[in-house]
Amino acid sequence: MAEPLLRVENLSTRFFTEEGQVNAVEGVSFEVEQGEVFGIVGESGSGKSVTALSLVDLVESPGRVTDGSVWFRKPDLAERIREDDPEAATEAVDGEMVDIRQLDENERRALRGTDFAMIFQDPTSSFNPSITVGTQIAEAVEVQRRAEANPRTLRSRTQGFGLMKFLTTSMVPTVDYVSEESRERAVELLDTVGIPDPAERATEYPYQFSGGMLQRAMIAQALASEPSVLVADEPTTALDVTIQAQILNTMADLQEEYGMTTVLITHNLGVIARMCDQVGVMYAGELVERGTLGDLFERPTHPYTKGLLGSSPSLEDATKRLQPIEGNVPSLLDEEMEDRCYFADRCPKAMEDCLQDPPEFDADGSQHHRAKCYLADHGYESALPEGYFDE
C-alpha cells in the first residue's frame, strides 16, 4: 500500500503555565491517506484544538510541541534534503516522507504556507475588519503566487488575523500590491465556496457577512494556497444546523473536487458520520481509539467510545434511555495525572491492570482499528474494589 500523505507519530504538546504543566496532547499517533478525511472527536478540553495547532506548528507560548513527528509525503523536498544534507536526511527523511518537525524554521514556514491550511470555529478572527473580504482573499492568493514564483524570498511578519496570520507568519512578502489577477481569483474562490453574487460580495467588509457566509469566505481564503492538507477545527460548531448543512455540503464537494486531505475536528458525532473516513476519539489528550467509521460506530472497543455513542440522543429513536458517562473530564495538570488509564475513574470496566497506563492495542485483530485499553488485549477480568477512586 502507498504511504499515507500524513503520518503523525507520538505527538505531545505541553503548556507550561503558572499552575503547572498541562499535558494537552499526549503521544498522539494517526495516519491520513491522500484525499481522505480523518476526524478527531472528543469533549471540550480533551486536546483537539491543541492537536490541530500542533499539526500546523502554531502552538504559542507557554505551549510547546515537546515530542513526536509529523511526517508529510513530499517527494521533491525529500529528494532535495537528501542531496543538500545527507546527514540530516537520515533522521528527517523516510522514503518520500519528510518529518516537518525536524525541518529548519524557513523550510517549515514555506511548507506550512503552501501545503497546509487551517480553518477555525470563529471566522471573524480570520479577517481584518477594515479590509474588504475580496481584498483579503486576494492577498492570500498573492502571497501564494509570489511564494511560488520566488520560494527563497521569505520574510516573516507577525501582525495578522487568524488565517492571515497563519499565512503571513508562514512566509511572506508583505502584500501591499494585489494584482487584478489575484482579485479575479478571489472572486472565483468565493464562487467555489457557494457565495451568491461573489463579485459583489468581494467588495464588502466582514461585518456585512452573516456567520455562515463568513465561514465560507474563510474556506475560500484557505483554498487560496491550494493546500494539500486542510486542518479544520470545529468549522461548523458556531452555526445553526441549516447553515451547518450548507457548509458541510460545500466542504464535501470541495473534498471531492480537489482531493484534499482533511483533518476535521469536532465534538459532534453526526458531523463525524457525515464527513469522515477514519476517526480518532480523543480523551484527556490521548487518542484512545482510532479506526474506520465502521470500526468506531459498529465495533467500538474503548469504553469511552461506547460512552460517547451511548450518551448521544438520537434523532431516529427517542425510546432508548441515554447512558451517560458518570463523573467528569479529568484535569490535564501533570501533577494531578496518575500513571494509569486516564478514563479508569469513570470506566464501568476498570480492572487491576488499568492502574497502569495502557499501550495501544489492535482491536478486533485489526491493525487499523486500535484502542488504548486492556479490553482490546485480553477482555474483562475482575473489577476494582468498589469506590476505589473516591477520595
Next chain:
Amino acid sequence: MSSDTPDYGFTGSTDGEDGEVLLSVQALKKYFDEGVSLLDRILGGGTNAVRAVDGVSFDVRRGETLGLVGESGCGKSTVGETILRLQEPTAGSVSFEGENLSNRDGLTEFRRNAQILFQDPFSSLDPRMPVGDSIRQPLDIHDWPWDGEGDETERKQQRVEQLMERVGLSADQLDRYPSEFSGGQLQRIGIARALALDPDFIVLDEPTSALDVSVQAQILNLLADLQSEFGLTYLFISHDLGVIRYICDRIVVMYLGEIVETAPAEQLFTDPQHPYTKALLESVPRVDLKERERDIDPLAGDVPSPRNPPSGCRFRTRCPEVIPPADLDIDQAAFRDIMDVRDRVADREIAVEKVRNTVTEEGGQDRPRVADRLYDRLVDNELPPEEREYVREGLQAVAAGDWDRAGEHLRERYESVCETDHPTGQVSCHLVE
C-alpha cells in the same frame, strides 16, 4: 417517594395528550426598540424595532414537557423570559392555572411557582457566594417555610441539604464556591435552586447546550427523573433536535419570531408538515454509518432580519416549496430563482452600478446588455423562454434605475399567496390547510 421529604408536592404526571392546561400563552409579542431613533418614530415609516416574538400562542399542559425549538435568534429565549416576566411583553397575555398574569396580584405567587434554569451555569450563580447560599436564596426571598412550623434556620438547612443530594451532589459541598465545580455540577446546583420552592413549572433555557454530551446525558436523565418524581411541567428550550426529541412530549417550532408548527414529538419527527420543519430535521447530521450517502438539500440563504420580516409567510424567502400563482406553469427551482430575484429587487440589493461600469468599459452602453448581465448573475436555473423574457424586462427597469417599476412588473406576474397572506393554524403554511 420517601416520607422524610414532606415539602415536595406531588401532582402525578399526565401524558400531556389532552391534560389540563397549566400555562396558556396568547398572541404574545415582544419588540425591542433600541436603535430605533425618535425620527424613525415620528416619520412613522414602519418603526424598525426588533420583532423578537411576534404573536405567539400555545398551551403548556400539566405534567408535560413542551419543547420550543428553532435556530439561534428566532425568539425562543425571549418567549421563555417574557412568560416569566423577566421581560415585559409588548402585547399579548399569559395565564397560569387559569389566572391572567397581567393582573399583578397573581405575579408573586406565580414567581414562586415558576422557575427558570439558564444555559450558562458559570454566569447564573453568584461566584462570591457559597453554592449552599445560592440554593437557600429563594427560600429567604419567599419567606419559606410557609407553615411556620419548627426552627426556620434548621428547616432551611435541611431543605438545602436534601435538594443538593437529590440532584446527585453531596451536602458536604454546600460551603464551596462555584469555581470549585464543573459545568455539569453547577447545572445540578442550578436545578436544586430552581426546585427549592417546590414549583410546578420550570422553563429550561438550553440547559445542556454548554455541556459535553456525556454530561448532558446525566442532566437530561436527572431532569426526566425529577419530572416524574415531582410532577413538574417543563418548557424546554433548545436548538438541539436530538435533545428535544429525547425529552419532549410535544414540540413547538419557531422561525423568525413566529410559530410555524406545533405537534406531538413523535409526529413531528416522523411526519413533519411545515417546509421549515422538514428542512430543519433534514439538516441534522445523523450518528449513522449511512449518513454519508444521505442526500441533504440544505436551505439556501440566511434568516432575514427580525427588524424587517417578510410579509405573508416569514419563511417564504427561503422556502423550497414556495407556491407559484395558479396560472403559472413552472418548476419549483425556477420559481425559487425568480422569487430570489424579486427579494433582491425589493431590497435594492443588486449591484447595478458595477455591472453598468463593466459593460461600459467593454464599450457597450445599452440597457438590454446590462439587463442580460444581471440576468446571468442572478438566475441560475433554466427558465421557460416566456419567463426568461419577462424577468429580463424587469431587470431592464433595474438597469434604468427604476426599482419600483421593476418590482411592480415582477409582482404582477409572480405574486405568490405566500407573500400576500399570513398562514395560520397548527401548521402555518398555505400548503397545509
